[in-house]
Amino acid sequence: MVGTPPVDLAAFVEASPPGRRLWLRGAGRSLYPLLRSGDSVQVLRCGPEALSRGDVALVRVGRRLIAHVVVSTGPLVTASLLGKGDPAGVPLGRVTALRRGWWILPLPRLTRSSLFLGQRLASTLWSRPLARGVARRLRDFAFSGWSRPMRTRWLGRLEVRLLRAEDLDALLVFAGERLLVSSAFLRRQLLGRWAREGGAMGAAAGAFDAAGRMCGFAFLDSYREEGLALDGLWVRSLVVAPRARRMGVAHRLLGCLLEAARKQGERRIYADVDEDNVTSVRTFRRRGFRFASPELIRRVNAEWDASGGSKPLVALERIVDGHE
The missing domain is CATH 3.40.630.30 (Gcn5-related N-acetyltransferase (GNAT))
Known part of the structure; x- marks a missing residue:
């Protein structure tokens, strides 16, 4: 209900027992472009010992919840798909699925290698100004005046x-x-x-x-x-x-x-x-x-x-x- 105090999601997850699965909305667009603000993640509550390289971990950093790829386990380090490693945080669980509207994308452990390699490649490319410039120009072209009639019908x-x-x-x-x-x-x-x-x-x-x-x-x-x-x-x-x-x-x-x-x-x-x-x-x-x-x-x-x-x-x- 509008006007009620917001739920502290991090405290809610931390209070949940190991092995419990939770659907959460509130990890922002931390796994962009796979995850956008407003999307939900399914989290399997577990400790850091259950996480492997290439898993997507739900981590509390300060008061924020983020869902990022595990790039190292000794010590545990996570990173976004397009960025560098995160500050040290508290791992709360493993993300097992993403939900965007009616569409659900499972993240089985078989995807670990693909996610790890994809994160390495994407973050390396995104660190280069030329790649970011090309992406911005493509975005600007896609949403320029020529596409307005199509976007009008879509919106x-x-x-x-x-x-x-x-x-x-x-x-x-x-x-x-x-x-x-x-x-x-x-x-x-x-x-x-x-x-x-x-x-x-x-x-x-x-x-x-x-x-x-x-x-x-x-x-x-x-x-x-x-x-x-x-x-x-x-x-x-x-x-x-x-x-x-x-x-x-x-x-x-x-x-x-x-x-x-x-x-x-x-x-x-x-x-x-x-x-x-x-x-x-x-x-x-x-x-x-x-x-x-x-x-x-x-x-x-x-x-x-x-x-x-x-x-x-x-x-x-x-x-x-x-x-x-």
């Missing part, structure tokens, strides 16, 4: 609207795939501010395909919620999934947030964007945003530098309709 009618409390699960799945914002922050803000009964503070907007899957998101909130000394409401985390790009989704998301700001009596809203993100800057400019004063841009970068940010930002602002 169906897109609904863009303000998020409600019952959208929490869809938001957390999308966040695991696309956002750098923590799930705990999104949960707290959606239930406590953006969709609060009796009067929202700030807002969040989402785009949903015909199947109810979120394919775009943005929120409007005060930076003081994150400890930064910047006044006003700021558009944050404007992200559209590749499958829904070049379909006007970002434009409509900003429209939802502008309307929410108008209803809340805001005279002006702001946004900040990486200085080299030409596409995002163009999107905001087309929605009526203009570059903020040099003083505000300086303050934004100073606040982000103090909080550990590294990339230079530009700040934009827009007067809300009705306050010109």
